[in-house]
Amino acid sequence: MSKPPEHRSGFASFVGRPNAGKSTLTNALVGSKVVITSSKPQTTRTVVRGIVHRPDAQLILVDTPGLHRPRTLLGERLNDLVKTTLAEVDVVAVCFPANEKVGPGDRFIVSEMAKIKRTTKVAIATKTDLATPEQIGQHLLDIQALGADLGIEWAEIVPVSAQAGDQVSLLEDLLVGLLPEGPQLYPDGELSDAPEEAIVAELVREAALEGVRDELPHSIAVVVDEMGLREDRDEDKPLLDIYAVVYVERDSQKGIMIGKKGSRLRKVGSDARAQIEALLGTPVYLDLRVKVAKDWQRDPRQLRKLGF
Template sequence: MDEAAFRSGICAIVGRPNVGKSTLLNAILGEKVAITTPVPQTTRHAIRGIHTTADAQIVFIDTPGIHKPRTLLGSRLNDVAQGALDGVDLVVFVVDGDGGVGRGDAYLAEVLAESGVPLIGVLNKVDRLSRNGQLPALAALAELGEFDEIVPISARRGEQVELLVDLINQRLPEGPPLYPLDITTDSDQAQRIAEIVREKAMVAMREEVPHSIAVLVDEAGPGRTDGVTAIFASIYVERDSQKGIVIGRQGAVLARIGTAARPEIEALVGTPVYLDLRVKLMKEWQRDPKKLDSLGY
């Protein structure tokens, strides 16, 4: 590889909750490294996705949606998102074309302007808009700040995603790869397993306790059967009444969560999986700094 001609850099994906940041990252990478649900504030960590081609490497940082926090966890998620702006070469600012540009987008645009980092504006979910409907949404996005480019996309359908990647590549500084060429994320396996379980639990609990759920992998290793990986994980809730909701009648909901999670975990670890899920109580963990620390937030 001719390192003099190679480009590399860090690009943060920023936006309000539920605008499609994680869906966009997965579409760019062609594989799932960030969980996605219809529930706002699904992303809780700054997840790095690494896109490498013959002449460039982009390290994407998928950030939690910046929002008005109601808990200590919410405040910490905002800190994670804003901290991700430090040292980046470029920011992709995503807005929801279907939901419309609003005050939250305007506030975030002001934060980004203060950072002084080059911006590409992305109008996502254009598959839900008519051609005529896109024009006022694009104009509203353009009014938010000084953008190098503005790109309408559908992350869900992959429309214009390749164009966006090309525009990012053009703005990277020359330099060697920042990560090995054959990896797509620096998240460790235990964290990815925990996130898969949390995603399935959030989907199952969409109308009830999604934000009260946290997941930790307690143990992972060879199972009792040759070629099987045994994974023991805990699903934490904040109130005793939530345990019964997550478990369900005769364990039906917990079994459904495990059934949905197992195929993705098996694809990740490369073996059949024995998955043991337990539901545990950690009272008001979203508001307790020590408990948040213990859960990795």
């Protein structure tokens, strides 16, 4: 009798310096928006797991914050979170944007990876749609050399463009092939194990990050105070009420976030609402407030309150 095909399941994590294309890649593999993406570095703060379901496998993608040299207590907490996560996954995939040279930030990350002994390591050249074939070729050689220099043997080096969809399914096959045999870990149809409130807070933060001046990105945190279906509505006309607070660190930032006569906050609200409705498939009433939590990134008590 022929042996039934084995089922594989396990965890893979994308790491890389901020803005290396990790979140876009996670969303491309899962086929849905489970991770926020933004042109601002260090957008990702929580470890969201995106889940890729296949008949032969279940690949759980752990999206971590970008590893960096920390300057604040928040930065230190994020780095600790990354290191704990990486010691527990089956595969770590380091992302190197193909449109930028391999630099000191990449070296720092790969040297941290070299300390994690047991985990299989893969290198991904991301954003290949932004580079020429010559640049990509050189980039792959540089990645190979960096690994050799720091004592890492890459299981694979793969060029990918999540934006253009190039080689995304090849990458998926390679990652699945590196997972251990095992049963399905999450129910069919589940795309992430992050609670809905956490995903909603992230989508609001993504909308809030767009178009703000450079001084704001790390100062924004979002907390969903209340979320639930409105009572006394017909079943075929549900409305999800969401009350959320956007926290900034200073009064001047509060003014920027609200905008002239509230115009900016209204735009953030309508952008976020559209994303939340698309994700949850329910009409949403979104109530947003802006509050100041003074210097929260450096204050352990405030960090706890804001969920870090």
